[in-house]
Amino acid sequence: xxxxxxxxxxxxxxxxxxxxxxxxxxxxxxxxxxxxxxxxxxxxxxxxxxxxxxxxxxxxxxxxxxxxxxxxxxxxxxxxxxxxxxxxxxxxxxxxxxxxxxxxxxxxxxxxxxxxxxxxxxxxxxxxxxxxxxxxxxxxxxxxxxxxxxxxxxxxxxxxxxxxxxxxxxxxxxxxxxxxxxxxxxxxxxxxxxxxxxxxxxxxxxxxxxxxxxxxxxxxxxxxxxxxxxxxxxxxxxxxxxxxxxxxxxxxxxxxxxxxxxxxxxxxxxxxxxxxxxxxxxxxxxxxxxxxxxxxxxxxxxxxxxxxxxxxxxxx
Numbered sequence: 001x002x003x004x005x006x007x008x009x010x011x012x013x014x015x016x017x018x019x020x021x022x023x024x025x026x027x028x029x030x031x032x033x034x035x036x037x038x039x040x041x042x043x044x045x046x047x048x049x050x051x052x053x054x055x056x057x058x059x060x061x062x063x064x065x066x067x068x069x070x071x072x073x074x075x076x077x078x079x080x081x082x083x084x085x086x087x088x089x090x091x092x093x094x095x096x097x098x099x100x101x102x103x104x105x106x107x108x109x110x111x112x113x114x115x116x117x118x119x120x121x122x123x124x125x126x127x128x129x130x131x132x133x134x135x136x137x138x139x140x141x142x143x144x145x146x147x148x149x150x151x152x153x154x155x156x157x158x159x160x161x162x163x164x165x166x167x168x169x170x171x172x173x174x175x176x177x178x179x180x181x182x183x184x185x186x187x188x189x190x191x192x193x194x195x196x197x198x199x200x201x202x203x204x205x206x207x208x209x210x211x212x213x214x215x216x217x218x219x220x221x222x223x224x225x226x227x228x229x230x231x232x233x234x235x236x237x238x239x240x241x242x243x244x245x246x247x248x249x250x251x252x253x254x255x256x257x258x259x260x261x262x263x264x265x266x267x268x269x270x271x272x273x274x275x276x277x278x279x280x281x282x283x284x285x286x287x288x289x290x291x292x293x294x295x296x297x298x299x300x301x302x303x304x305x306x307x308x309x310x311x312x313x314x315x316x
Contacts, residue, residue, distance in 0.1 A: 046082070053275075053304050053305070055304055061304055062087045068302070072297075073283055098132040101193075102191070104224075108199075110164040123269075139168060168201075191222060196242045209244065221245060221251075250307045250308040292313050293314055
């Protein structure tokens with residue numbers, strides 16, 4: 001499916017009122033007015049968090065219980081009412097994996113395209129089958145395909161045949177993906193193969209980050225930044241953009257220098273997926289003000305490091 005960026009921005013209203021209003025405002029003549037904040041989709045105001053926990057030496061911790069966690073929303077403690085561990089079977093709905101794969105095929109990626117293609121194929125071979133797999137190839141255009149767990153093999157050939165060229169619509173491609181998964185239950189993971197540059201999107205970086213913050217998606221950028229001059233402003237900015245996307249969602253950035261680095265990167269992502277927790281709670285704040293609510297998850301007294309998304313937007 002080929003998704004023209006402007007056509008998507010016009011038609012996105014059918015996906016969800018909050019997301020559609022935000023994207024339409026982003027390209028309209030009234031774009032200088034503050035756009036309404038997109039709403040993190042909740043079910044009966046239930047907030048879900050995907051959490052990764054490591055100890056002081058960096059090893060994953062997967063044996064915690066609900067009472068081990070404290071969840072703070074804007075500094076106020078919340079009561080955990082939903083809990084799932086990836087190491088335990090029988091939690092298909094809570095821990096189901098929906099995977100997004102975004103491949104940058106723009107001109108700036110031409111020198112890295114072969115490594116990027118190899119990286120994407122080896123990643124798909126490494127991870128468990130996802131419940132749903134959305135793939136997007138992007139440069140001037142955004143080309144979207146959707147696969148289920150039975151036909152993901154057909155994607156390998158398409159990745160191998162991808163051609164590079166044109167400008168980069170990274171932010172628009174991310175917004176297309178987010179609109180497709182905003183109502184899904186379970187874990188939503190987005191892996192982006194890119195150098196981090198954007199030269200064509202209708203959305204600004206700030207608007208894209210606002211959508212990401214409201215999405216509940218964990219982002220793992222695979223950053224192909226070796227094509228930039230070391231220390232250049234372009235390279236530093238692109239890497240900073242990808243690091244921010246990962247940080248606000250609880251993900252991580254990886255920078256492969258060659259194909260030899262790929263196995264270790266995918267092993268780390270796979271280990272994280274296999275050791276994650278999903279926490280859910282109903283906010284004690286009934287206000288429907290559309291404001292951003294900051295989240296803090298901790299495991300007191302154990303010296304552990306917890307990674308998760310930064311927060312969510314309240315309903316409005």
